[in-house]
Amino acid sequence: MNNEIKQCTYINGKIFTANQEKPYADAMVVRDGKVAWIGCQADLRKIDGDFVDLQGQRVLPGLIDAHLHPLYLANAAKQIACTPPLVYSIEDLIKQVRSLRGAQGKDRWVEGWGYDEGKLLERRSPTRWDLDQAAADVPVIITRTCAHIVVVNSKALDLAGITKETPDVPGGQIDRDKDGEPTGILRENAKDLVTRIMPVKTIEENAELLAELSDVLLAHGITAITDAMGRTEPTDYLEMYNAAVKKGLKQRSALYYIWEDLKKHPxxxxxxxxxxxxxxxxxxxxxxxGSVSGQTAWVNPPFLGDEENYGIQMTTKEELLAAGEAAKQNKLQLVVHAMGEQAIDFIVDTFYGKKGWLTDAPSIRIEHAAMPTLQALQRAAETGIAFVTQPIFLFAEIESYHNNLGAGRTKKTYPVKSMLEAGIKVSFSSDAPATAWADPVNPFVGIKAAVTRLAYDGTDTGQEQKVDLETAIILYTRSAQEITRIPKVGQLAPGYHADFIILDQDIFELDQEKIDEIQVIETFMGGNLVYINENLAIR
Structure with a gap:
């Protein structure tokens, strides 16, 4: 870590600024934490103060993850990663649960994340009876890759009071076998029946986890983040994040609070x-x-192989309008999760023709926007609704998409090019850790997925919807700022924070199939070096 540098000039770089007026430069002057000048090195008459020779390395603005779950991601690092290369089958999962149960003892819950039945050898979700084989005496909870579904063992069901007689909750489903017995699989709001009885970490414990995560994010070049699941209870997220800053969290952060919590605790x-x-x-x-891969997205037509399954509708028009009014009164964004055709239409049609309340950004954001209809694209553009989407989903979860939608319909999901052509503001993000990938927050995986429209196994995910590399980077930088409203980030231009990253390979010259191999050498925030990869250091 450097002490704050009042002025430093960076020369001999390949700088992509993400600024429309001057997208490329090779020199930059940073003064008091902000970009003072950027352009062609030949136009510099003299270099005052310190200078850094970038040695021809590629520089990008600091990346922005516009839809992320940092606390969940930080906690996941301490849980079983139920993804390849650790878990390929339910038998593998049973072994991992048994191992962690043995290591932890009998007084702690066993937790895991990231399983995707499409990737498991058995091609099905684990059940309570599978988990009981591994650990019957302690509660076990495994979160599916999408984070909309959990599977728990019998001990956890008992502690939550879930029996054959327990009714489904609004916006949720308890899966049952042919005899009506709960299988342990809890979808959407039903999972809250278990999560609300789990032990709660203190603010200090969670703040420590977030501070540790900060360095992981900086290593990926991520300098600004969001939390798409802000809560008021049992821990207030604003208080928790401010405590994390004192422990070392460096990212500029926007929190999106759950409407149910805000109704109870304005x-x-x-x-x-x-x-x-x-x-x-x-x-x-x-x-x-819910999610496409978990078959809880509100779709039309129904999911493949089940003509009765249109997914789960999780809110009402009255709630949507009430949340929108609260956002309007407080000059905030309305941030709405929607994946299926019916869900996206529901939001767009509810607000179609209504004037937005923010002047500096879209008033309404649709998160994920997996399957917009042509009418939804047109109406969203006319209404000024933004889409925040995740190219890593198709890349990492191709098996589930094919199983649930079929190959043809899958290729039409996340139609980023069509979104942009319609005039919709779009941003990329990761939704980490809610995807079936060992390193779910890596932005270079998302960028690769967007420009190739190929899954991790080479499957075509829709060539008509791929975007060029410059656009993909902009959707992780300038466009992400324009949607998140985090001020003065997302591009390298005079007056903006000097948040930038230096890459070990030139992303513009690299084979697109290798974009996910890129590593960050150094990350700067406010002109200060906040991360360095010692193995790749250039000076």
Whole structure:
């Protein structure tokens, strides 16, 4: 870590600025933490103060993850990663649960994340009876890759009071066998029946985890983040994130609070929503449906092989309008999860023709936007609704998409090129760790997926919807800023924060199939070096 540098000039670089007026440069002057000048080195008359020779390395603006679950990601690092190369089958999962149960003892829950039945040898989800084989005496909870579904063992069902007689909850489903017995699989809001009885970490413990995660994100070049699941209880996220800053969290962060929590605990005071704060509340969040890979997205036509399954509708028009009004009154964004055709239409049609309340960004964001209809694209563009989507989903979860939608329909999902051509503001993000990938937050995996439209195994995910590399980077930088509203980031231009990254390979010259191999050499925030890969250091 450097002490703060008042002025430093960077020369001999290949700088992609993400600034429309001057996209490329080879020199940059940073003063008091912000870009003072950027352009052609030949135009520099003299270099005052310190200077750094970038030695021809590629420089990008700091990356922005516009839809992320940092606390979940930080906790996942301490859990069983139920993904290849550790888990390929339910038998592998049983062994991992048994191993962790042995290591932890009898007083702790066994937790895991990331299983995808499409990748498992058995081609089915694990059940309570599978988990009981591994650990019958302690509660076990394994979260599916999409984070919309969990599977628990019999001990966890008992502790939560879930029996054959327990009814489904609104917006949720308890899976049952032919005799009506719960299988341990809990979808959408039904999973809350278990998660609400789990032990709660202290603010200090969670803050420590977030501070540790900060360095992981910086190693990926991510300098600004969001939390798409802000809660008021049992821990207030704003308080937790501010505590994490004191422990070393460096990213500029926007939190989107769950509408259900805000209804019970209104807390949108002006000082908490000030965009200039490193940690601030940026929006009101609610769910319209679930996930495509978990077959809980609200779709039309229905999922492949089940003519009765149109997914789960998770909110009402009244709730949607009420959340929108709360966002409007507090000058925040309305942030709505929607994947299926019906879910996206539901949001777009509810707000179609209504004037937005924000002047500096889209007032309404649709998160994921997996399967928009042509009408939804047109109406979203006319209404100024933004889409925040995740190219890593098709890349990592291709088996489940093919199983649930078929190959033809899969290729039409996440139609990024069509979104942009319609005039919709779009941003990329990861939704980490809610995808079946060992390193789910890696932005270079997402960029590769967007420009190749190929899955990890080479499967074509829709060549008509791929975008060029420059566009993909912009959707992780400038466009992400324009949607998240985190101020003065996302591009390297005079007056913007000097948040930038140096890559070990030139992303513009590299074979696109190898983009996911790129590593960050150094990450700077406010002109200060905040991360260095010692194995790749250039000076």
């Amino acid at each position: 807390m949108l005071e002006k000082e908490k929503t000030d965009l200039e704060n490193q940690i601030h509340i940026g929006g009101v969040k609610l769910f319209t449906d």
